[in-house]
Amino acid sequence: MKWVTRENANVDRIACPWLIKRFVDKDAEFLYVPRDQVMEVAQREGAHPYDVPDVELGHVDGRCSFESIMVKYNLMHDAGLVEVAKIVHAADVSADINTSPEGPGLKAIANGFALVHGLDDHKKIELETPLYEALYAWGTAKAAKEQEQKSPAMA
16 A cells, blocks of 8 residues: 655654554555645555545544554554554644653654654655664553553462
């Protein structure tokens, strides 16, 4: 499948490709185009638009695009992904920056990649993918520890 969004990607538009390739479509192809061409390219290429106004996989009902993808593809059951989603949301939605202690750090890192690599969105995906893998591993371990503390094993 093809996926299309605005060029000059930052937090959500880089996190979403990681999520999609890891959990939805391992062969996904991502297209980054000028803002005013997203819907035209989506129609012409048969691509799924994300992180643009008025689309299902965008900012909807207080969710960022990462969270909207999780909802659509029934990924909310994965506690590690839920932890990553909290961080991505905080980093991506300015008004919610302090809802996750890790959010400001992710925002700074993602902005740094954007400054270094500019419009080379595919390079940003390539370089930031290990970051999201690490956040997922951390989130999974955190969720498991929290679950263990809620229901300790019987001795």
